[in-house]
Amino acid sequence: MVKFLLLTLAFGLAHAYTELEGAWFTTAIAADNVDTIEEEGPMRLYVRELTCSEACNEMDVTFYVNANGQCSETTVTGYRQEDGKYRTQFEGDNRFEPVYATSENIVFTNKNVDRTGRTTNQIFVVGKGQPLTPEQYEKLEEFAKQQNIPKENIRQVLDADTCPK
Numbered sequence: 001m002v003k004f005l006l007l008t009l010a011f012g013l014a015h016a017y018t019e020l021e022g023a024w025f026t027t028a029i030a031a032d033n034v035d036t037i038e039e040e041g042p043m044r045l046y047v048r049e050l051t052c053s054e055a056c057n058e059m060d061v062t063f064y065v066n067a068n069g070q071c072s073e074t075t076v077t078g079y080r081q082e083d084g085k086y087r088t089q090f091e092g093d094n095r096f097e098p099v100y101a102t103s104e105n106i107v108f109t110n111k112n113v114d115r116t117g118r119t120t121n122q123i124f125v126v127g128k129g130q131p132l133t134p135e136q137y138e139k140l141e142e143f144a145k146q147q148n149i150p151k152e153n154i155r156q157v158l159d160a161d162t163c164p165k
Contacts (some may be wrong), residue, residue, distance in 0.1 A: 019101055020050050020059070024126035026161065028137075030144045030154040033120040036112070037155055040067050042091045043112060046161045048073075049124045050106075059086050064163035071163035091115075096124075104128055105136065109147065121147055123154075127165065131158055 011137040020061040026047045029037045036043040042065070049062040062075040078086030078096060085093040091116035123144060125132065132140065141151040 003152065019103060020056070020098060021052055021107060023049055024106065024127075025129050025165075026063070026124060026128075026160060027122075027127040027132055027158050028125040028140060028154060028156050030123040030147075031120050032122075032141070032147075032149050032153065033118065034153040034155075036120050037153075039160065042067075042114075043120065043122060043126065044155075044157065045155070046071075046163050047124070048165075050126075056080070059090075064161055065116075073164075098165045104130070105132075107140075107143070121149060123147060123149065126157075129158070131156065 024047050026045060029044060031037045031043065038044065044065065046064040046066070048064065051060045052058065053060075057080045059078045059080070060075055060077065062073065064071045064073050066073060069087060074090065076088045076090050078088040078094075081087050081095070085095045088094050088096070092112055094110055094112050095106050096109050096110040098106050105125055105127045108124040108126070110124060112120045112122060114120070123140070125140060141153060144154055146152055
């Protein structure tokens with residue numbers, strides 16, 4: 001499955017970066033340190049928009065974080081590194097990359113190293129506002145397992161998103 005996703009990335013995303021741009025909504029999040037993505041967790045990001053510039057060597061991600069019942073909008077810019085991953089600063093150092101994309105969903109992996117040095121591996125699934133189908137959720141469970149993230153650490157967050165659309 002990982003090899004298939006990487007092949008998809010290599011052949012599909014090379015010309016599909018324009019498909020990444022636009023309005024997106026966080027559908028599901030998974031993390032090995034699940035406390036970071038629980039409600040009001042620092043990495044429970046409600047994505048709203050992705051934009052690319054410089055041939056997608058820079059990717060802006062606009063999202064909300066809900067802390068203390070208040071939604072705060074943030075935009076970060078990820079700069080593509082030599083290994084193809086994007087790097088940005090938010091709640092520490094982040095290295096993220098899209099690993100699968102269709103017109104309906106994009107799956108990102110992210111490695112966050114917070115200010116205390118704690119490393120958290122994450123998966124973000126963004127979509128067009130529809131929940132994952134049972135088949136998509138099953139694939140997410142398989143991918144999470146390959147990323148050493150327990151399936152019980154997957155959070156479907158679309159219905160919990162109360163931040164401005």
